[in-house]
Amino acid sequence: MRTISIPDEVAEILGDEPELSRKVLEAIVLELFRSQKISAGKAAEILGLSYRSFLELLASKEIPFVVTPPREQDEINAIFASQEGKG
Numbered sequence: 001m002r003t004i005s006i007p008d009e010v011a012e013i014l015g016d017e018p019e020l021s022r023k024v025l026e027a028i029v030l031e032l033f034r035s036q037k038i039s040a041g042k043a044a045e046i047l048g049l050s051y052r053s054f055l056e057l058l059a060s061k062e063i064p065f066v067v068t069p070p071r072e073q074d075e076i077n078a079i080f081a082s083q084e085g086k087g
Contacts, residue, residue, distance in 0.1 A: 041075035
């Protein structure tokens with residue numbers, strides 16, 4: 001894992017440390033997804049979310065989701081398989 005530095009002023013606006021780390025990770029992952037550098041499945045995995053929860057996150061942030069290309073189908077299937085049995 002790598003560490004990044006952000007200005008104290010930004011950290012204060014974002015909140016306490018555990019929440020800050022999550023917010024920064026989420027922002028980075030959403031930008032990687034938005035810029036098509038990672039797939040929705042990979043983004044969900046990095047954030048520790050189910051595929052469906054990631055889609056809900058996209059909707060809550062008003063980030064459009066385009067139908068996934070066929071090259072991601074194996075990744076999607078793997079995510080759904082890994083979510084089976086996780087209530």
